[in-house]
Every structure is written in C-alpha cells, then in structure tokens.
Amino acid sequence: MTELVHSAYDSHHAPAVPPPRGLARLRAPGYLRAAWTTLLFWAFGFGLVAFFRWLAHYDPVVDWTIVTVVAFLTLAPLGFLTGIGAFDYWAYYVSGRPTRPEDHSSHGATSWKDYFRVNTDHKVIGVQYLVTTFFFFVIGGLMAMIFRAELAKPDLQFVDTQTFNGLISEHAALMIFLFIIPAFAGLANFAVPLMLGAPDMAFPRLNALSFWLLPIAGLMFLAAFLVPGGAFATGWTSYAPLASDQPLGQVFFNMGVQWAGASSIMTALNFLVTIITMRAPGMTFWRMPLLVWANFTTSLLVVIATPFIAGSQFFVMFDRIMHTNFFRVDEGGYALGYQHIFWFYSHPAVYIMMLPGFGIISEVIAVFSRKPIFGYRLMALSLMGILVLGFSVWAHHMFVAGMAPWLRVPMMVTSMIIAVPTGIKIFSWLATMWEGRIHLRTPMLFALGFLSMFVLGGLSGIFLASVPIDIAASDTYFIVAHIHYVLFGGSVFTIFAGVYYWFPKMTGRMYNERLGKLHFWLTFIGFNGTFFPMHWVGLQGMPRRVSDYSEQFGNWNMVVSLFSFLLGASTIIFFYNVIQSWHRGPIAPGNPWRALTLEWQVSSPPPVFNFDEIPQVVAGPYEYGIPGARHAVLNGGHAPVVADAVHEEARR
Amino acid sequence: MSAHAGSSHSVGHGPPIANQSSRVSASVLGMFLFIASEAMLFGAFFTAYFFVRVVNPEAQSWPLEPFHLPVFVAGVNTAILVTSSFTMHWALQSVKRGNRAGLQAGLVLTLLMGLAFLLTQMLEYARIGFNPGDGAFGTIFFGLTGLHGAHVFVGLTLLAVATVRAFRGHYTPEHHHGVEIPGIYWHFVDVMWIVVYATIYLI
Incomplete structure (x- = not known):
C-alpha cells in the first residue's frame, strides 16, 4: 500500500539504454527521424503521382491538386508517424523476426518530454488528447471571436465573404472533430481502464497511434488557410456538389476528416475490446460505472457510423480529383445522396458528441x-x-x-x-x-x-x-x-x-x-x-x-x-x-471527492500500471450514503478508501 | 509485491496480469469490430450505388450504353477468390493440428490465388473500355471494385507476413493468432466480393 501511494512515477523505469548520439539519432524514433521520413514519404508520393500520370500520358505530369492529396495529405503524415515511431513495433513484426516480449519502454511518463513522444500509457495518452484538443478549442474559439467581430454590425468590416465562410467552416470543423469528440476520447482514455480495474487499454500501441492521428488532422484543417483560394468554405457539412467545385482548401477538409475519423474508429474499437475483455473480476456489465457504459455505446456508434462520413468525403474528393460522377447530376449522379450518406454519420455523431x-x-x-x-x-x-x-x-x-x-x-x-x-x-x-x-x-x-x-x-x-x-x-x-x-x-x-x-x-x-x-x-x-x-x-x-x-x-x-x-x-x-x-x-489526496469508482482508490496521479494487483469488484459503483459501502476490494482485502469516512475537509 | 516476480525486467515491476473477462480473445474481437467498421464503409459505397441506380429518377442504363461488363471473366475470378477462402481455412485447420506442411501449402495457395485475382482485376481495368468519369455507372463500378481491390491488397499483405512467419516456424497449435486473424479478414474480403459481384455484374 505504501508503494501504491508513493509510486506515482518512481516504480518504473525504462530499460537503461543510453540516449543515441550522432548519426544514430537519425535512426532513433523521434522528431529528428520524423523530419527526414516525412520528406522521404512526401517525395515518394510526388514520384508516385508523376510516374502514373506519365504512364497514362496525362498532361501535365505534375498536377498539384493530386500531389496535394497524395503527397501532402496522405504520405507525408504517414512518414511523420513512421518517424516518431508509431509503427516501430509493427514494422518489426512485419519484418518476420520472432516476436519480442513487451518491455514497456514506451509506457509512462517521467518528465514532460515523455508527453511529446509515442507513449503507450493510457493515462499519458489521455492527457495528450486533452492538451491537444484544448489547443484546437482555443484556435476554434479565436475564429469565432473574429467572425463575431465581423457580425457585430451590418455590412462587411474585417473579412471578405469567402474568408468569413472559411472561418465559420473551420470553427465548426475544429470544434467538432478536434475538440468535442476527441476531448471525450481523452477523458475516457484516462478514466475507463482505471474504472474497469485494468492495467491499460487492450491495444496500447493502437491507442498511441490513434492519438497521433489527431494533431495531423488538426494541422491539416489549419493548413487549408495557406493554400490558394483560402480555407474550405462550405460549412462543416461540406454539401456536394458545391464542395466538389470549391478552391483547393476543400480537400484539406475531405482528408482531415479521414484522419480524425480513423483516429475515432481505432479508439472506439480499443474501448470496446477493453470493456468487453479486460474488466476486473466481479465487474459485471451491471456493475460498470455509467461513464464506461456511455463510452461503450458511443464506441459502438463510432465503429458503425464513422465509415459513412469517410465514404461521403471520399466521394466528394473523387468527384474533384478523379472526375467521377457520384454527385454530378448531368452525368447520372445523385446529388441528394451526399446528404443522406453524410447525415447517416453526422446525426449519430451528435450522440457521439453527447453520450x-x-x-x-x-x-x-x-x-x-x-x-x-x-x-x-x-x-x-x-x-x-x-x-x-x-x-x-x-x-x-x-x-x-x-x-x-x-x-x-x-x-x-x-x-x-x-x-x-x-x-x-x-x-x-x-x-x-x-x-x-x-x-x-x-x-x-x-x-x-x-x-x-x-x-x-x-x-x-x-x-x-x-x-x-x-x-x-x-x-x-x-x-x-x-x-x-x-x-x-x-x-x-x-x-x-x-x-x-x-x-x-x-x-x-x-x-x-x-x-x-x-x-x-x-x-x-x-x-x-x-x-x-x-x-x-x-x-x-x-x-x-x-x-x-x-x-x-x-x-x-x-x-x-x-x-x-x-x-x-x-x-x-x-x-x-x-x-x-x-x-x-x-x-x-487519492480520493478528494470520496468517490467509490476504482480510479479514486489509487494514488493521484495513479501508479504507472494503475494497480499493483487487479482489484476484486464486490458491488455497484454508486452506493453513496450507505455506511461502509464498497465498490471494490484492492490489494488482497486491505481496506480501500471508504466513502464517507475520510477527507472530512471535502465536505465543505 | 512478489506477485510480479515474473515480470520481464529487474527495475520496478511490470503491469499486473489483466483479468480476462471474456472468452473471446482481444485480438479476434478487435478484428471483428474492425470488420464491422469496414463493412459499413462498403455500406457507404453500396448506398451510393443504390442512389445512382435505384433512387435517382434519371437513372442511366446499367451498364451504361455502349459499354458492357465482362461477367464471365469476373465469374472465374470470383471462383478463384472463393476457392482461396477454402485453402485459407485448410491452412488454419493444419496449424491447429500441428501440420506445418499443410499450413505452408495452404497459405501459399491462398496468396497465389489472391494475387491471381488482383492481377485479373487489373487486366480487366485496362481492357474494360470505360473509365471512372463515364457516367455514374463508371464511377460506381470503379468505386466499388476499387475499394474491394484495396481490401484484397491489404489482405494479401497480411497473408504475406503470415506466410513468411509460417515458413520460419513461428506458429504452434497453441499460438497461431498471426494466421487466424488475417484469415478472418480474408474471409471477409471474399464474402464482400460475392456481394460486389452480384450487385455490379449480375443484377
């Protein structure tokens, strides 16, 4: 128990490997490697586009719209992820060498720098999510300030109409895809494994990857301001066929949604598997805290619905760059179909944003x-x-x-x-x-x-x-x-x-x-x-x-x-x-609110692996006001923090 | 803290062994959920198909005049892909029974048939005579078959990894998730193709 209270960060150290020096730093996962892998992947994307267009006798060989989609918005982010080390373990597995036992070297944080690398600890990832999402909350909020200043009086004062439309679209896109949805994912990432009595999420490396897709999506939305024609300006709904004929900024929305959506789907899948397979003994479905229930249902919504917005944005983008006719009426397309497919995700999405x-x-x-x-x-x-x-x-x-x-x-x-x-x-x-x-x-x-x-x-x-x-x-x-x-x-x-x-x-x-x-x-x-x-x-x-x-x-x-x-x-x-x-x-203190759920029964912040031993759940999570009530027994029956017994000062 | 004496390194201790609260293993469940999500992505494409071909009051002919679809070649291709599902199943049954030769043969055959399917598909694209811009028909045809082709490619990549590891003897009758999970995905890709074939070519 003493170790449990004091061992916020000191019970675990990564294996003592000396930090890489000289050229080895270019090969070690980190931002330095990310810099050249990003460039390399970008160049590969550029070459790919040029090669296939040359092969098919298209003119010109370099079409910057397609290069933007393939090199800038798809391969460069993949290169970045490779560089920071999000794929290292899987790359090792794919290389065909024998699997190695997990050494937990990327788990937990001992300094603030650990929050800026690929980390598999769900608590670190939760904080990463929240800091990232609040960053985009501020940006989205500042955009709202700008267009509210414009709207304070009739007529145009500060921005032109296309910029205004860009600002409201960015505001909505950032607040929805980069703040509300992932902020909930961040809170749940931190709380759900603790509440379940699990040492981590079911797939910690997938969890880390899902986080790192998010800043990519956010920067993609923001980068739309830099391209000719300005940011996407069709609202966050991006209705076709209007969106198919907008300036280049529109594809930054189409692709940003893919990255944010992939992040959502992978996190949701992770939550579902964690909740189904990693509950502590005694934690039946009817003893789960309602936050866990809420994230269980939300994750089901995400897994089922999110592919529809992915589809809708692909269709709009293909209509632009591949000259397809999903929504082009004069070629047999069905324009209203966009709205059906889009809202089949985006209505469930309002519950993803609320449950x-x-x-x-x-x-x-x-x-x-x-x-x-x-x-x-x-x-x-x-x-x-x-x-x-x-x-x-x-x-x-x-x-x-x-x-x-x-x-x-x-x-x-x-x-x-x-x-x-x-x-x-x-x-x-x-x-x-x-x-x-x-x-x-x-x-x-x-x-x-x-x-x-x-x-x-x-x-x-x-x-x-x-x-x-x-x-x-x-x-x-x-x-x-x-x-x-x-x-x-x-x-x-x-x-x-x-x-x-x-x-x-x-x-x-x-x-x-x-x-x-x-x-x-x-x-x-x-x-x-x-x-x-x-x-x-x-x-x-x-x-x-x-x-x-x-x-x-x-x-x-x-x-x-x-x-x-x-x-x-x-x-x-x-x-x-x-x-x-x-x-x-x-x-x-460990339990300032005298709560019964499991995350409050460990130290603040929790130990690196959450629990020394998996707790035994003995009753429901909300037995407040019942003397001596317990939700779970920790550490082989040593008294857990009992509700209504300690921290009298919190009664104020 | 003796409960963690078995942890892998000497400083501190590793995580406690998580409680397994379901009979389904995490990775198999994860693959099924991923497939659910993939099925919905196909669903979005099928919805587009449905709108273009059924709902649209100005629906064009299917296939769009004057083009036609190589129903027979694609049918043979379908047979190849369906057969590969059986060889995949054979590979999995073999590893469960400790039959390494069967595992290797099953995986190689599956891989070859998958490659043959993909190659045929590419040849079909090259010779079909229309492109994604030829009416909503061309769009939907290349959209659905292209989406499926991408899935075949992913499945083949997973199978290639499994095959390499099978030849290096990494799978045992007790531990063969590396075969089982790509296998589940491969069956999904096959079933999806039957639906794509039926809706695009046959109906």
Whole structure:
C-alpha cells in the first residue's frame, strides 16, 4: 500500500539504454527521424503521382491538386508517424523476426518530454488528447471571436465573404472533430481502464497511434488557410456538389476528416475490446460505472457510423480529383445522396458528441449529491435506446432538401421519440439529486449548468423535429442557437465538468475552487448572452452562414458579439487555473471527492500500471450514503478508501 | 509485491496480469469490430450505388450504353477468390493440428490465388473500355471494385507476413493468432466480393 501511494512515477523505469548520439539519432524514433521520413514519404508520393500520370500520358505530369492529396495529405503524415515511431513495433513484426516480449519502454511518463513522444500509457495518452484538443478549442474559439467581430454590425468590416465562410467552416470543423469528440476520447482514455480495474487499454500501441492521428488532422484543417483560394468554405457539412467545385482548401477538409475519423474508429474499437475483455473480476456489465457504459455505446456508434462520413468525403474528393460522377447530376449522379450518406454519420455523431458527456454527468451528480444514481439500469438501457434510435433519424436534417416527402413524417416521429430515453436520463439525474447532500463544487456547477442548458437545447430540438416549424426555421440563427445549446451548453459543459472532476487524479494537484466557480459563472452568463438572443433573431428570419445582414438585426447582434467576447474571456480564467494549479496547486489526496469508482482508490496521479494487483469488484459503483459501502476490494482485502469516512475537509 | 516476480525486467515491476473477462480473445474481437467498421464503409459505397441506380429518377442504363461488363471473366475470378477462402481455412485447420506442411501449402495457395485475382482485376481495368468519369455507372463500378481491390491488397499483405512467419516456424497449435486473424479478414474480403459481384455484374 505504501508503494501504491508513493509510486506515482518512481516504480518504473525504462530499460537503461543510453540516449543515441550522432548519426544514430537519425535512426532513433523521434522528431529528428520524423523530419527526414516525412520528406522521404512526401517525395515518394510526388514520384508516385508523376510516374502514373506519365504512364497514362496525362498532361501535365505534375498536377498539384493530386500531389496535394497524395503527397501532402496522405504520405507525408504517414512518414511523420513512421518517424516518431508509431509503427516501430509493427514494422518489426512485419519484418518476420520472432516476436519480442513487451518491455514497456514506451509506457509512462517521467518528465514532460515523455508527453511529446509515442507513449503507450493510457493515462499519458489521455492527457495528450486533452492538451491537444484544448489547443484546437482555443484556435476554434479565436475564429469565432473574429467572425463575431465581423457580425457585430451590418455590412462587411474585417473579412471578405469567402474568408468569413472559411472561418465559420473551420470553427465548426475544429470544434467538432478536434475538440468535442476527441476531448471525450481523452477523458475516457484516462478514466475507463482505471474504472474497469485494468492495467491499460487492450491495444496500447493502437491507442498511441490513434492519438497521433489527431494533431495531423488538426494541422491539416489549419493548413487549408495557406493554400490558394483560402480555407474550405462550405460549412462543416461540406454539401456536394458545391464542395466538389470549391478552391483547393476543400480537400484539406475531405482528408482531415479521414484522419480524425480513423483516429475515432481505432479508439472506439480499443474501448470496446477493453470493456468487453479486460474488466476486473466481479465487474459485471451491471456493475460498470455509467461513464464506461456511455463510452461503450458511443464506441459502438463510432465503429458503425464513422465509415459513412469517410465514404461521403471520399466521394466528394473523387468527384474533384478523379472526375467521377457520384454527385454530378448531368452525368447520372445523385446529388441528394451526399446528404443522406453524410447525415447517416453526422446525426449519430451528435450522440457521439453527447453520450460520453452523459456518462461524466452521471459520475459527477452521484458523487456530489452523495446518493446512488436513480434508476441505474434504466440509465444504461436508455443509452442503448439512444444508440439504436440515433440511426433512424438522419433525414430530419433534410426536411427542406427536396427528399422524398413520405420520408418526412417517419423521421419526425423517430426524432421526437429520442426525447424519451433522453428524458429518462434527465429525470433520473434530477431524482438522484432529490434530497441528496449536494456539494456545489465546480464539477457539480457545470453538471447543473449542463442539465438546465441541455434541456433548453432539447426543447428547441423538439420544435425543430416537427416538420412545419423546421421548414420555417431552417437555415436561420434558430438552428445556430439550438446547436450551441446542445453542443456548448451540453457537450462543452460536460467536458469542463469532467476536466475539473478528474483534474486532481490526472495531475496530482487540486485546482483553485474559487477560480473554477468564477469560470463557471462567467461561462454560463457569456453562453446565455451569446446564444439565447439567436433564438429571436433566428425566428425573425436572420439567415445563418451569411457575413452580412439586414439593419433590423443590428442591435441584437451587437449584444451577441459582446457576450461572445465575455464567453471567450472566461476561458482565460480556466486556462490560468489549470496551468497554475498543475504547476503549484495544493497536492491532491487519492480520493478528494470520496468517490467509490476504482480510479479514486489509487494514488493521484495513479501508479504507472494503475494497480499493483487487479482489484476484486464486490458491488455497484454508486452506493453513496450507505455506511461502509464498497465498490471494490484492492490489494488482497486491505481496506480501500471508504466513502464517507475520510477527507472530512471535502465536505465543505 | 512478489506477485510480479515474473515480470520481464529487474527495475520496478511490470503491469499486473489483466483479468480476462471474456472468452473471446482481444485480438479476434478487435478484428471483428474492425470488420464491422469496414463493412459499413462498403455500406457507404453500396448506398451510393443504390442512389445512382435505384433512387435517382434519371437513372442511366446499367451498364451504361455502349459499354458492357465482362461477367464471365469476373465469374472465374470470383471462383478463384472463393476457392482461396477454402485453402485459407485448410491452412488454419493444419496449424491447429500441428501440420506445418499443410499450413505452408495452404497459405501459399491462398496468396497465389489472391494475387491471381488482383492481377485479373487489373487486366480487366485496362481492357474494360470505360473509365471512372463515364457516367455514374463508371464511377460506381470503379468505386466499388476499387475499394474491394484495396481490401484484397491489404489482405494479401497480411497473408504475406503470415506466410513468411509460417515458413520460419513461428506458429504452434497453441499460438497461431498471426494466421487466424488475417484469415478472418480474408474471409471477409471474399464474402464482400460475392456481394460486389452480384450487385455490379449480375443484377
């Protein structure tokens, strides 16, 4: 037990291999090797394109659009991954030599530098994910600041229309593919193996690879600004055939989505295998924490749905570079098909962006209300219900797209039915808090903020599900308000709740509670001030995705812009708090929240291999308020940290 | 901490042995999930096919006039690929029974038939007389068969690795995931081809 508490990082060392010197550094995995492998792979891609075009007598031999796709956006990233060592083990296996036993030399972090290399430790990967995603959150947020400045007054002030469209498209693409989806993957990467009582994920090397695809996707989106014609400007939906004839920046979206999607699919596959095959003894499916349930269902969604967006982006790109006719109507293509294929992923994707948040909220609300989750099994089953129903509603995004009219009403009905499992969850959370001892710590504040804001977003969602209202509100700011109430008031609030909740576990230090609360209130006020007026201007007919607007909306847009700057400024407090506390916050105890789930029963931060011995799970994870209740027994029966017995100071 | 005396290096200790909470092994389950995802990628392409050929009110003829599809050659090719699934199964059964010669022969035969399939496909592309830009028909034809061809290529790469290792004697009746998992993928590639052949060439 003593070793368990003190052995955050010292119980494990990589085998004592001296660091490579001189030319050997060019061969050792790292950024130096990545530099020349990236160049080499790029040159190979360039040669490949030139060779085949020469072979087929195409003119010119060097077509820069195709070189961009093949050399810059496919092979150069592969070269980078090879260089930093993401494929080293597999390359060794493929070479046909005998397999070697795992030496864990790439597992765990002893200094900050270890966070910048290929690391197989799920806890390191979780932090890598979160730091990366918050980096792109800031970039995406700054873009929103720019176009809100443009929208503060009618007429054009700062940017031209194509740049404006580029900014909103980049904002959405970054926030969806580089922030919300992977931030959840990061939190789950950190928490899920610990919660299951597993030493790591099922496929640690695949896990590392899935992380490293992400910065590639993000930089690809950003690089679109540098090419002639500017960034992709067709919204994150990138509808065909419009997207097939846009400037070159569009292919950066098509390919960036492939990289981010591949990352998602591999992580999801990893979660599913981990959850199915690596649960601790006694951890039945009905004893899993709801965060694990949430990531189980989310991962199923990702594995099944994500290939559809991959397909849709391939089709659009092929229409451009290979002159295919997937969506070219005059050649027998079917343009509306794009929207069906795209939304068959992208509607389930809104649940990919929400279900892990539901899981976080379930953890936070049970812990900070000191009560068992109300209706645990129904909470898990409602996740499954959303999973199944989520595949039957995609065409509600297309009520005005000219699709078959008979499809409208069934889609309306299924869309409204989704409110049932979601409602079950909302009422179960309320019932969990009912007569609980509520501790209004920052994660709980964000959970309550989530509950109220998500209900508002859900209500405007029900409006929009009904065909007549949707036809009127389509492509107005009412849609923008709705999406931000569910994605910001919903997903982003849960991400903040999760980051504050697991911050002590991840860093071993406590965040500043006062700054956390200040962050919450400023975010809450800034958020509502920004997005609530959009309902009104939307219903009055202000169209979205347009850089200029009629004079009558001027006042409200000024209000919206001012509040959006407040919202942007509120994140400065968050980053100050996180960086400052990570650096020199008070040392966190192993279990500051007196939680029962397994990640809190080990030291903060957890030992390199999580557990000295695999724990024995003996009961459900939410037995709060029951004296002496245990979820699991660690270290052969030595007393684990028992809820409601220690850390009285946390009762404040 | 004596429980970890068996760990591989002397400083500190390795991870505790994870509990195996399912009868399915992690790598087999992982391959099945990967295949589920691959099947959905094919699903996206089949959806495009469905839209172009069935839903589109201005659907063109299939195959587009004046082109025609080499149904017979592709049929022979189908037979080759289906046969290779049986030799793959034979290889796996052989390694389970400790029959190394059977394993090696099975893998080599599978590999050769896969190569023959891919080569035939490339020749067919070269002589078929239309290209991806020839109407939505050409697009869908090259899209679906090309996607499948890429999968055959991946499957062949996996099989080549397995074959090399089989000749070096790395597989035993107890440990043969390196044969089993490429095998599962290979069967998937075969089944997918039957669907592609039926929808593109026959219907």
